[in-house]
Amino acid sequence: MIAIHRRTKIREMLFQERSVKVAELVKEFGVSEETIRRDLNQLEQEGIIQKNYGGAILLEELQSGAQAIPPVEQRRFQYYEEKDAIGKLAASLVEGRQIVILDSGSTTWCIARHLRSVQDLMVVTNGLDVAEESSQNEDASVFVIGGKLIKKSRSLVGPQAELELQKYNADFSFLGASGISMRKGFTSSDLYEAEVKRAMIAAGQKIVIVADHTKFERGGLISFASFQDVDILVTSDLVEPSMLDEIRNSGVQVMVCQVKREMQGLE
Numbered sequence: 001m002i003a004i005h006r007r008t009k010i011r012e013m014l015f016q017e018r019s020v021k022v023a024e025l026v027k028e029f030g031v032s033e034e035t036i037r038r039d040l041n042q043l044e045q046e047g048i049i050q051k052n053y054g055g056a057i058l059l060e061e062l063q064s065g066a067q068a069i070p071p072v073e074q075r076r077f078q079y080y081e082e083k084d085a086i087g088k089l090a091a092s093l094v095e096g097r098q099i100v101i102l103d104s105g106s107t108t109w110c111i112a113r114h115l116r117s118v119q120d121l122m123v124v125t126n127g128l129d130v131a132e133e134s135s136q137n138e139d140a141s142v143f144v145i146g147g148k149l150i151k152k153s154r155s156l157v158g159p160q161a162e163l164e165l166q167k168y169n170a171d172f173s174f175l176g177a178s179g180i181s182m183r184k185g186f187t188s189s190d191l192y193e194a195e196v197k198r199a200m201i202a203a204g205q206k207i208v209i210v211a212d213h214t215k216f217e218r219g220g221l222i223s224f225a226s227f228q229d230v231d232i233l234v235t236s237d238l239v240e241p242s243m244l245d246e247i248r249n250s251g252v253q254v255m256v257c258q259v260k261r262e263m264q265g266l267e
Contacts, residue, residue, distance in 0.1 A: 006031070007039050008132070014049060014058045015080060021055040082212045082236050085257040087111040090174060090210050090234040096120050098171040101200050102130045104155030104193075105176035107210045109133055115140070124168055126161050126196055128154040150190065157192040165199040173204025175225075177211050179218035182246055185227055187220020194224040206231045213238035227252050 006029055013020055025036045040056050043049045049056040087110025094100055096119040102108045104127025112133040115121060121140040125131050126147065134142045147161035175197050179187040186209055188194035201207050207230045216239050227250035235244070236259040244254050 003039065007042060010039055010043065011048065014043075014056070019055060019057040023054070025055075079212050079214065082238060082259045083107045084110045084113070085259050086210050086212060086234050086236055088114045089255055089257040090208060091115050091118075093206075093208065093232070094118055094121070094172060098122070099124065099168065101125065101165070101168065101170045101173040101204055102127065102134070103173075103175040103197060103200060104128075104130055104153055107176050107212065108174055111174055111210065124165075124170065126156040128156075147196075148192070150193070153190075153193070155193060155196075157190075157196050161196050162199040165196070165203045168203045170204045172206045172208055173200045174208045174210060175200060177209055177215055177220070177224075179220035180209075180211055180216050180233075180247075181219065182243075182250075184220065184223045186225040186230065187218075187223050189221050191222055194222045197224040201225055201229055208232045208234060210234045212236060216240070216243055 009029075010020060010025065022033055022036050022040070025039075026033050029036070040049065040051055043056070044051055048059060050059055083106055086107055090111050091114035094115060098118075099122040100115070102112060102123060102125040104125065108125075108127065109130050112123070112130050115123070115134065116137040118137065119139050121137060122143070123131075123134040123140055124143045124145065125134065126145050128144070128149075131142055131144045134140055145156060145161045145164040147156035147158040149156055175186075177186040178189040181187070188197060201224075207225070209225070209230050209232070211233065213236055216235075227247065230252050232253045232255060233247060234255045234257070236257050238259055239256075244256065248254050
């Protein structure tokens with residue numbers, strides 16, 4: 001496992017367990033103590049951990065939800081349990097030998113995590129993090145579309161990306177959304193990302209939106225899809241049932257995963 005993959009796993013462990021031990025990481029990854037200490041030094045430089053004797057702990061301000069880590073990492077681990085459950089349910093739609101398009105984003109990254117065991121999969125994405133995670137499936141072919149890099153989201157956008165997407169006829173296109181409302185449909189906070197999302201919709205046979213509960217009744221800069229453009233919405237039971245009923249009435253299939261509220265700190 002290369003360093004960037006290993007450090008991603010260590011971040012996951014930190015946000016779930018709040019602390020790590022050097023000895024446990026050495027055993028987990030089968031590398032030297034010196035290698036793990038270099039990993040922890042890097043995470044300390046990123047402002048994620050505080051090292052202590054024998055390991056490290058997640059910084060207190062991150063444990064309490066402060067906005068102190070890079071945006072892409074912040075979104076990935078905010079409401080992580082919910083996003084991971086949504087990603088797992090969305091990934092269950094996919095079978096071997098299929099082609100899937102994965103939008104960039106924290107919830108689509110979770111989908112990629114749960115596609116690791118799918119055989120002969122072809123993944124097309126504009127997200128660098130999603131591509132990295134998809135590469136963990138040794139049986140998958142991963143294609144990264146080109147374009148201008150948006151550093152905050154680590155996504156590739158622009159005319160080049162849109163043109164490349166025209167080459168594909170995917171079984172599924174999985175997209176995230178900044179906001180969902182009955183008036184505006186599915187929205188994005190970035191004009192260029194919205195254009196790429198539209199190209200992904202055009203390239204997919206089944207269009208699936210994945211969204212955690214915070215995205216509902218939230219406005220966005222620009223709409224990229226109406227309810228008529230989308231086949232399936234995957235979300236959690238943290239969303240108000242009346243809102244989901246409205247979306248079902250618009251013709252969208254709604255898939256709901258079960259998430260304990262206490263896991264989100266909402267009670």
